[in-house]
Amino acid sequence: AATPAVVTVTGAAGQIGYALLFRIASGQLLGPDTPVRLRLLEIPPAVRAAEGTAMELDDCAFPLLAGIDVLDDARAAFDGVNVALLVGARPRTAGMERGDLLSANGGIFRPQGEAINAGAADDVRVLVVGNPANTNAFIAASHAPDVPADRFTAMTRLDHNRAVAQLAARTGSGVDEIRRLAIWGNHSATQYPDLTHATVRGQAATGLVDHEWVEQTFIPTVAKRGAAIIEARGASSAASAANAAIDHVHTWVHGTPEGDWTSAGVVSHGEYGVPEGLVASFPVTSSGGAWHVVPDLDVDDFSRARIDASVAELVEERESVRSLGLV
Numbered sequence: 001a002a003t004p005a006v007v008t009v010t011g012a013a014g015q016i017g018y019a020l021l022f023r024i025a026s027g028q029l030l031g032p033d034t035p036v037r038l039r040l041l042e043i044p045p046a047v048r049a050a051e052g053t054a055m056e057l058d059d060c061a062f063p064l065l066a067g068i069d070v071l072d073d074a075r076a077a078f079d080g081v082n083v084a085l086l087v088g089a090r091p092r093t094a095g096m097e098r099g100d101l102l103s104a105n106g107g108i109f110r111p112q113g114e115a116i117n118a119g120a121a122d123d124v125r126v127l128v129v130g131n132p133a134n135t136n137a138f139i140a141a142s143h144a145p146d147v148p149a150d151r152f153t154a155m156t157r158l159d160h161n162r163a164v165a166q167l168a169a170r171t172g173s174g175v176d177e178i179r180r181l182a183i184w185g186n187h188s189a190t191q192y193p194d195l196t197h198a199t200v201r202g203q204a205a206t207g208l209v210d211h212e213w214v215e216q217t218f219i220p221t222v223a224k225r226g227a228a229i230i231e232a233r234g235a236s237s238a239a240s241a242a243n244a245a246i247d248h249v250h251t252w253v254h255g256t257p258e259g260d261w262t263s264a265g266v267v268s269h270g271e272y273g274v275p276e277g278l279v280a281s282f283p284v285t286s287s288g289g290a291w292h293v294v295p296d297l298d299v300d301d302f303s304r305a306r307i308d309a310s311v312a313e314l315v316e317e318r319e320s321v322r323s324l325g326l327v
């Protein structure tokens, strides 16, 4: 039988964790040929709850689930890890300054980066879901100098999937008929959902929707969808976030379809004027187990301004974590 892949999920007792773990254990993350050994990392007060989830995972009798460990120690949780899903983070609470938020998350993502550096498998792939996802990924990567930087990614797949759903609804098409949408920049309200290269049933999306809808409805609906979910559901997106995490890793491992791309927060090499080293969302393809930023796209003036604004926010976040001594 195949050797199990070690998949570590942080924040395992949280609501995304609960929506994510069963799908991983059932084989949806890595496919039907790869058994998984789950490591659930939590903080001590939530370990008991994570153990309850582990009991339920046992009770599913998933054939691909080779074992579960519940841990509160990052070194143990990331020892030999192949796929690390960093979901647990410190949320912004009322009255919290941005510096406090970044410091609290630095206190989580620095030791986790160090633990990944110390013990991860050579092929480790890291997806940061916990917000502020891009900057948390930047912090973790900064503390893992022995791991290639391109193994650290931040999740913008949920934003991407939201954009696909909105464009499909507007054009009366199926989601599977939409290609080449892109999310640029930060996973935040400044993100730029870009349909200038998108096609719907092979036709240019820009010929099917007008610019006013793009600017007044499409972009804000996608960028503020998280807040709309909280308003409606009374809790933040969980199953859709877990679904996007599954999609992200599945695409990373298995590749993008010919002629299409997706979106992911990856370490910039300076593509499209995004400063090197920032973890920014780009249109990306995946092949050979690696992400590739889609090259040579025409970026119109409207897109340029939107990308620059979101990247400026990432630069500010990087300056803040530097001045706070977090990297």
Ligand code: NAI
Binding pocket: 010, 011, 012, 013, 014, 015, 016, 017, 041, 042, 043, 046, 087, 088, 089, 090, 091, 108, 128, 129, 130, 131, 132, 133, 155, 156, 157, 158, 159, 187, 236, 237, 238, 241
């Ligand atoms: P939650 O509050 O239900 O769960 C978070 C869990 O993380 C808690 O169980 C907590 O004990 C745990 N945790 C905190 N510090 C930890 C540490 N140092 N090590 C291990 N576990 C730790 O939150 P939820 O809804 O599951 O969301 C998790 C994160 O995902 C949040 O930061 C949220 O903002 C973010 N998110 C990101 C999205 C994206 O598209 N990138 C979409 C939706 C949510």
